[in-house]
Amino acid sequence: MIKILVCTDFSTNSKAGIRFALELSHQIACELIFCYIMELMKPVSWSEEKYKHFIRHYEKKKSGELKFFVKRISKSSGIVLQNEHYLIGTGMEPTDAIMQCAKTSHAHYICMSTNGAGVYKKIIGTTASALITNAKIPVFVVPHGYRHKPISSLFFPIDLEDPGYELRTLNRLIKGLQIPLNLCHYDIHNNRKAAAQKMEKLASSYDSDRLKFEVKSYHLQWSLMEHIRWDLRHLKPSLMVLFTRQNLNWFDRLFLSSKTAELSFDTRTPMLVYKKRVLNK
Numbered sequence: 001m002i003k004i005l006v007c008t009d010f011s012t013n014s015k016a017g018i019r020f021a022l023e024l025s026h027q028i029a030c031e032l033i034f035c036y037i038m039e040l041m042k043p044v045s046w047s048e049e050k051y052k053h054f055i056r057h058y059e060k061k062k063s064g065e066l067k068f069f070v071k072r073i074s075k076s077s078g079i080v081l082q083n084e085h086y087l088i089g090t091g092m093e094p095t096d097a098i099m100q101c102a103k104t105s106h107a108h109y110i111c112m113s114t115n116g117a118g119v120y121k122k123i124i125g126t127t128a129s130a131l132i133t134n135a136k137i138p139v140f141v142v143p144h145g146y147r148h149k150p151i152s153s154l155f156f157p158i159d160l161e162d163p164g165y166e167l168r169t170l171n172r173l174i175k176g177l178q179i180p181l182n183l184c185h186y187d188i189h190n191n192r193k194a195a196a197q198k199m200e201k202l203a204s205s206y207d208s209d210r211l212k213f214e215v216k217s218y219h220l221q222w223s224l225m226e227h228i229r230w231d232l233r234h235l236k237p238s239l240m241v242l243f244t245r246q247n248l249n250w251f252d253r254l255f256l257s258s259k260t261a262e263l264s265f266d267t268r269t270p271m272l273v274y275k276k277r278v279l280n281k
Contacts (some may be wrong), residue, residue: 002030002176004140005087005107007098007127008069009036015073016146017113020270022079024111027151028176032084033105036066037097040090059088077148095130102137109272111140132244132273141271154181155237155269157228160198165277166243167206173272180210182235186227188218232269240269243276 006021008014021032038058042051066086074081087105091097102110112128131139154174158166167183174181183202187195192215199213218227232240 001083002028002109002172003033003105003107004030004109004111005033005035005098005102005105007035007037007110007112008066010065010069013144014113016144017111017140017142018070018073019077019148020140020142020146021111022074022077022081023148023151025082026079028173030083032081033087033101033107034066034070034084035087035089035098035101035105036062037089037091037094037101038062039092039094041092055090059090062088079148094127095134098127098131099135102135107137109138109140110135111142113142113146114144136275138272138274141273143268143270145268146270149238151177151238152179153235153237154179154239154241155232155235156181156183156241157231158183158185159243160185160195160202162243162277162279163198163202164205166274167202169274170241174210178210179238180212182212182237183214184231185215186218186224187215188224190218192217237269239272241272241274243274245276 004021004024006018008018018034024030025032038055040055040058042048046054063086066088070084070086071081085105087101089097089101091100098110098112101107110131112131114128128139128141132141154170154177156166156170170181183199185195185199189195195215199215203211203213216227216231218224222230228240
């Protein structure tokens with residue numbers, strides 16, 4: 001069964017990630033592990049015993065708050081919790097603490113909300129951005145304004161560097177959700193014929209009416225992000241899938257490649273970000 005670590009800090013913005021995870025659990029069999037990170041530092045004057053006693057008391061308190069917070073959102077969403085667990089992590093660095101919680105809970109995915117509007121680092125948020133860059137498992141990044149609705153379609157901008165592996169990686173989620181997947185390749189290298197042949201070969205390996213393969217022209221006056229944003233607005237997918245090389249240079253190129261660094265990402269569409277496989281050249 002798929003395990004998803006769902007992170008919250010009890011803020012209003014963090015409710016979006018919980019709503020999305022609840023909807024996902026309604027459509028596909030999965031175990032939700034709701035996680036809160038305590039950022040605590042031991043006072044110099046405290047003994048080790050006193051600090052451990054405080055940690056136990058504080059963890060119990062936060063565990064109760066976490067259950068109440070999640071169940072209230074579950075009730076308002078109209079989705080009954082069926083297979084959930086609660087986890088309290090500790091650490092001064094939230095990203096490291098979340099990744100440790102994902103490891104100890106054997107999670108397959110991490111799910112969290114964005115911070116809000118603004119340029120890309122504000123939109124993605126420092127913790128979510130760090131997880132995208134460093135996490136060893138895929139990350140669902142959910143816009144803070146997300147509202148409960150069925151997950152009905154996927155949009156995957158694909159670069160054709162490693163398409164077979166990437167589709168196989170997605171296969172478990174696609175089969176579980178039983179929804180359409182639109183794979184779109186932007187012909188950056190102006191070799192539409194070769195790209196179309198690759199897509200046709202890929203399509204022949206996946207005989208499914210749920211998969212749509214498309215090659216689109218790349219307009220030099222637009223950035224890659226502008227191409228993606230245009231299609232997001234027209235296709236209105238429930239979820240966008242990305243595979244990254246997990247380094248900031250790639251992420252900066254994707255989100256800041258416009259002539260203006262103020263170009264904002266379309267915050268209405270949740271993302272699922274995987275790490276790319278390292279290929280030997």
